[in-house]
Amino acid sequence: MTLLQVRGLTKKHDDVGVLNGVDFSLCKGEIKIVMGPSGCGKTTLLRCLNRLQEPSSGEIIFDGEEITAAAVDIQQVRQRIGFVFQNFALYRHLSALDNVKLGLRKLRGLSDAEATQRAIYELSRVEMQDHQDKYPAHLSGGQQQRVAIARALVMDPAVLFFDEPTSALDPLMAREVANLLNRLHDEKVTILCVTHDVTLAKNLPGDVLFLNHGRVEAEAPISELMKNHANENVRAFFEQKAPSE
Amino acid sequence: MTFLEIVSILARGAGFTILVTLACILTGFFSGLLAALLFRLDIRPLNWLLHAFTYTFRGIPLLVILFLVFFGLPSIGLPIPPLVAMMLSLGLICGAYLSEVFRGALEAVDPNELMAAQSMGMRRIQILTAIEIPQMLRFSAPGMLNEFTTVLKYSPFAYTVGVPEILKEATSLALTTLRGMEIYLAVGVLYFLIYKIMMEMFLWVERRYAIPGFKQI
Ligand SMILES: Nc1ncnc2c1ncn2[C@@H]1O[C@H](COP(=O)(O)OP(=O)(O)OP(=O)(O)O)[C@@H](O)[C@H]1O
Ligand SMILES: [Mg+2]
Numbered sequence: 001m002t003l004l005q006v007r008g009l010t011k012k013h014d015d016v017g018v019l020n021g022v023d024f025s026l027c028k029g030e031i032k033i034v035m036g037p038s039g040c041g042k043t044t045l046l047r048c049l050n051r052l053q054e055p056s057s058g059e060i061i062f063d064g065e066e067i068t069a070a071a072v073d074i075q076q077v078r079q080r081i082g083f084v085f086q087n088f089a090l091y092r093h094l095s096a097l098d099n100v101k102l103g104l105r106k107l108r109g110l111s112d113a114e115a116t117q118r119a120i121y122e123l124s125r126v127e128m129q130d131h132q133d134k135y136p137a138h139l140s141g142g143q144q145q146r147v148a149i150a151r152a153l154v155m156d157p158a159v160l161f162f163d164e165p166t167s168a169l170d171p172l173m174a175r176e177v178a179n180l181l182n183r184l185h186d187e188k189v190t191i192l193c194v195t196h197d198v199t200l201a202k203n204l205p206g207d208v209l210f211l212n213h214g215r216v217e218a219e220a221p222i223s224e225l226m227k228n229h230a231n232e233n234v235r236a237f238f239e240q241k242a243p244s245e
Numbered sequence: 246m247t248f249l250e251i252v253s254i255l256a257r258g259a260g261f262t263i264l265v266t267l268a269c270i271l272t273g274f275f276s277g278l279l280a281a282l283l284f285r286l287d288i289r290p291l292n293w294l295l296h297a298f299t300y301t302f303r304g305i306p307l308l309v310i311l312f313l314v315f316f317g318l319p320s321i322g323l324p325i326p327p328l329v330a331m332m333l334s335l336g337l338i339c340g341a342y343l344s345e346v347f348r349g350a351l352e353a354v355d356p357n358e359l360m361a362a363q364s365m366g367m368r369r370i371q372i373l374t375a376i377e378i379p380q381m382l383r384f385s386a387p388g389m390l391n392e393f394t395t396v397l398k399y400s401p402f403a404y405t406v407g408v409p410e411i412l413k414e415a416t417s418l419a420l421t422t423l424r425g426m427e428i429y430l431a432v433g434v435l436y437f438l439i440y441k442i443m444m445e446m447f448l449w450v451e452r453r454y455a456i457p458g459f460k461q462i
Contacts, residue, residue, distance in 0.1 A: 079365065106375055135458055
């Protein structure tokens with residue numbers, strides 16, 4: 001069943017098209033990877049999908065609702081889209097536990113006890129229960145990311161967006177991210193993941209959406225994209241990424 | 246009359262000094278906070294008004310504003326009690342400086358965190374109260390302490406509008422006893438004690454709400 005359907009999505013910055021008509025869909029429980037050269041519009045795409053940036057035109061149908069309409073309560077929509085940022089963006093004045101609790105307290109109106117219980121459960125899901133009282137400044141990049149994931153998951157989102165989940169981590173932690181995403185996928189979490197990390201993409205089950213100059217130029221499993229693909233931009237991208245393969 | 250007796254007489258005035266200082270600090274804190282938050286709305290005409298507020302209260306001497314309020318307003322039918330006159334002059338001057346401190350501290354809040362809060366579906370006001378203000382207040386601590394001690398040191402101006410604070414008591418005492426040296430020395434000691442206690446209390450609060458590893462990035 002389709003969870004997210006995007007049609008003809010464009011985004012202009014001062015008349016320069018960053019997204020030039022993006023079409024794709026995402027099914028419930030699916031994991032989809034967005035790849036493409038730097039500056040092709042990957043981050044912009046994610047941010048347009050929950051209207052952190054306003055799209056210039058196009059349709060975004062999320063869970064049956066057209067969410068670019070002016071009348072839409074976008075805050076309500078955003079509560080159902082978990083977003084894990086490249087730099088994790090934990091609230092630095094709150095402990096790991098309070099970072100995860102904040103949404104439950106402020107947006108769901110849960111009691112402190114209930115919120116704590118749910119947050120601890122979510123932190124243990126990403127193996128961070130032993131660090132719940134630490135503040136972001138005292139967590140490693142990988143640990144911050146796990147807290148950020150718990151913070152997104154605790155709201156029980158219909159879909160989880162990741163922007164470059166491995167770019168701020170060392171290679172070992174990057175491999176852990178693949179494991180974590182696979183585990184979430186097994187638990188039927190729907191995921192849209194932007195990355196330029198070929199290793200990560202190879203270790204994830206979903207199709208790759210290849211974005212170039214704000215357009216989807218290919219959509220296929222990564223193995224196909226890497227096998228002398230018909231599109232020369234795709235070939236150029238993967239040759240540059242993994243020249244030896 | 247011993248030095249200790251002098252101090253104990255002056256201490257009666259200390260109550261008024263503390264009252265004036267606290268009243269002006271509170272006025273400054275809330276007017277500064279309000280001004281900083283209104284600046285954040287970024288509405289043109291409002292920005293002009295706020296700039297006018299900060300420039301006026303930072304640019305005109307305290308005594309001039311104080312006299313304008315205390316002696317000027319009654320002449321147009323608005324009598325102002327001395328304490329309120331202090332709040333409207335010294336308090337708002339403190340507020341004008343604090344609004345700059347707060348504005349700077351608001352700028353220091355990481356925009357990525359604000360975007361994260363927005364992406365969670367938090368509304369503007371929720372982001373303000375849950376993220377921006379708590380961080381801003383912590384960033385502002387050194388600037389706030391600075392402004393608060395300035396208020397204490399300018400509080401003797403309350404004497405000029407008839408508040409019986411330390412300096413006023415001291416002056417009366419000095420006139421009748423002619424022991425100015427000891428008396429004004431005692432005044433200095435008292436102000437220093439109040440300053441010290443105030444600072445320790447502030448630092449206690451600051452430590453109480455300190456966050457491990459939290460600093461401006
Ligand atoms: N606010 C803005 N004003 C003007 N141009 C912008 C703005 N934000 C992004 N752009 C441009 O939009 C294009 C796409 O940016 P985006 O951040 O989406 O790329 P990306 O695919 O995420 O790149 P990277 O892989 O480097 O993260 C870039 O060319 C960028 O310069
Ligand atoms: Mg990007």
